[in-house]
Amino acid sequence: MILMKDIVREGHPALRTRAQEVTFPLSEEDRKLASDMLEYLINSQDPEIAEKYGLRSGIGLAANQVNSLKRMFALHLEDDKGELLSFVAVNPKIVSHSVEKTYIPSGEGCLSVDRQVPGYVPRYARITAKFFTIDGEEKKLRLKGLPAIAFQHELDHLNGVMFYDHINKENPFAEIPDSCPLERE
DSSP states (O other), rough: OOOOGSSTTOOOOGGGGOOOOOOOSSSSHHHHHHHHHHHHHHHSSSHHHHHHHHHHOOOOEEGGGGGBBSEEEEEEEOOOTOOOOEEEEEEEEEEEHHHHHHEEOOOOTTTTSSOOSSSSOOOEEEEEEEEEEETOOEEEEEEEEEHHHHHHHHHHHHHOOOOOGSSSSOOOTOOOOEEEEEOOO
């Protein structure tokens, strides 16, 4: 079981290293990593388990964040229709995206960052993503809103990019052209 102590923090070299493509079939080690990352997110959103193990709530976790340089991440969140999206994306990529941007008005957070980082993080409002399941099945998903933002945040991790790299250094709350803030219900 992944605990907070297993998640590397800012300054750790894994967070700035591009992860390597994963080959199929997945090794037992890679399957366990995928399963453990998803389990962490599910547990972190369960108030009793989170309190018992001191887990910070998260909706996404990339392999880099647990010091494994594999191109995979887990997401566990609901879309704008209340449908649960819960999966591990192996060798994910964005194949197309909207011109329109979006951002979370309160800013983004990260399990590897133990501080508030104020500012808007511009993201594509809608993306079409491709990835493989742990069984090697290719998936294509159209995402918008928070799932699209989370997918981009985790994909950045696999490329050694942190969310705050996207924040305007001179003016963190500068208006983002062609964007609309993400409305939370």
